[in-house]
Amino acid sequence: MTAERTQTQLLLAQNTVIPGERIILRPITFDDAADLYEYGQDPETTEFVFETHATIEESILGIGTYFMSDPIGKFAIELRSENKMIGTFDLRVNENDSKAxxxxVLNKAYQGNGYMTEAGALILDLAFNTLRLNKVFSLHDVKNPQSGAVMKRLNMTYEGTLRQDKFFKGKFCDYSYYSILKTEYH
Incomplete structure (x- = not known):
């Protein structure tokens, strides 16, 4: 492990709780299972993100195997006013290329209130000011323009469409690619 990678991992481990004005980004625990299941069972919410959960046990399994088994860079979005997890936000860092x-995903009952934009702003601050990364990017299924709208609100630039880039839920999907550079962020 290089010194740079070690430093990045250390900084991520030191920044597992990030307070915002209306939300808190924090680690996901088994206590969040009911909140995850609330939106995880909704096919409309999960359509572009993960397999819909048929039972709360699937939500518990997802928390244990995805969020808790490798928690670095994976955050619950907790709404301060309700002490409720309303979604998740991941930052997947590639230290070698200085990008992430x-x-x-956000519970549809909480969409349209700016919570995802607030979470994204907190994550971009972490990425550029704490981790000192050069680039942050994201992809969204072209059939999910709401996700692209979040990227635009974060001042990310559309770079192109990756045709049939992923095989998800039994079909090949086209993905729009957006990014923001450190020089554009500052």
């Missing part, structure tokens, strides 16, 4: 991919 972001991914997110």
């Amino acid at each position: 991919e972001i991914g997110y």
Whole structure:
């Protein structure tokens, strides 16, 4: 492990809780299972993100195997006013290339209130000011323009469409690619 990678991992480990004005980004725990299941069972919310959860046990399994088994860079979005997890936000860092991919999902009952934009702003601050990365990028299924709208609100630039880039839920999907550079962020 290089010194740079070690430093990046250390900084991520030191920044597992990030307070915002209306939300808190924090680690996901088994206590969040009911909140995850609330939106994880909704096919409309999960359509572009993960397999829909048929039972709360699937939500518990997802928390244990995805979020808790490798927690660095994976955040619950907690709404301060309700002490409730309303979504998740991931920052997947590639230290070798000084960049990171972001991914997110939000309970549809809380969409349209700017929570995802607030979470994204906190993550970009972490990526550029704390981790000192050069680039943050994200992809969204072209059939999910709401996700692209979040990227635009974060001042990310559309770079192109990756045709049939991923095989997800039984079909090949086209993905729009957005990014923001450190020089554009500052």
